Every structure is written in structure tokens, then in C-alpha cells.
Amino acid sequence: MDTSYLSHAELNWSVRLKIVQGIAEGLGYLHTKLASSHLPHGNLKSSNVFLSDGSEPLLSECGLRPLISPPTLAQALFGYKAPEAAQHGVSPMCDVYCLGIIVLEILTGKKS
Incomplete structure (x- = not known):
């Protein structure tokens, strides 16, 4: 999340909830x-x-999947690797996993 103009302390709980x-x-x-x-x-x-x-x-960076060759797709796209991505490929459930990681980062103020 590009919060270069905000410190973690400036993100009160209502702003964090709004972001999530x-x-x-x-x-x-x-x-x-x-x-x-x-x-x-x-x-x-x-x-x-x-x-x-x-x-x-x-x-940002939505819709890049069709531009990447299938053999390198799972390695190229995921910022956070969902456990099932290596076996089953990229899916909406992988996005949900990644959302969970982002929620943890927003709660703790630490980047994974």
C-alpha cells in the first residue's frame, strides 16, 4: 500500500477499516x-x-494474467504465495489469501 505520505500512526482504525x-x-x-x-x-x-x-x-496491476505465459504464471504474479497456487494455479482463492496478508499488514503496521 503506498502510504508514503502517511505514517502507520496516522492510519486510525476507521481509515484502516475503510481500506480493508x-x-x-x-x-x-x-x-x-x-x-x-x-x-x-x-x-x-x-x-x-x-x-x-x-x-x-x-x-493496480489487475489483468496481467493473460500477458504472462502459463508455465511461469504462478511464479511471476504472486506477491504473497498462496499455498495452493503451486498445485492448482492462480485462482480467486489465492486473492483471498493475499487479502488476508494485507489485513495483517494493516493491523500490525509491518510489511510481510
Whole structure:
């Protein structure tokens, strides 16, 4: 998450909750409204989440999956490796795993 202009102390609990909810809503949109394209985010990590001036999260690097050759897909995309990614490939469930890591980073203020 690009918080270069904010310190962790400046992120009060309501702002943190707003960020987590916004990321979850963005993933929900990708997984439901764009489900027909079978395109999970595939590279969700805190450095791919930017904050607007109003602390609204903006997801970046969405939709890169079709541009990467299948044999290197699992290695190339994941910032946080979901345990099942190596066996089953990139899926929406891997995005949920990565969201969990981001939530932990937001709660603790430490990057994994």
C-alpha cells in the first residue's frame, strides 16, 4: 500500500477499516462482475494498493494474467504465495489469501 505520505500512526482504525473494505469490494467486483473472463487479480500485494487523497484504496496491476505465459504464471504474479497456487494455479482463492496478508499488514503496521 503506498502510504508514503502517511505514517502507520496516522492510519486510525476507521481509515484502516475503510481500506480493508475497499480492497475487499474491489476483489469482489473482479471475482463476480468480471468472473466470465476468469481473471483473478493474481498479484495482490500491499505495494499494488494505492490510496487516493480520501484514503480510498485503488488496486493496480489487475489483468496481467493473460500477458504472462502459463508455465511461469504462478511464479511471476504472486506477491504473497498462496499455498495452493503451486498445485492448482492462480485462482480467486489465492486473492483471498493475499487479502488476508494485507489485513495483517494493516493491523500490525509491518510489511510481510
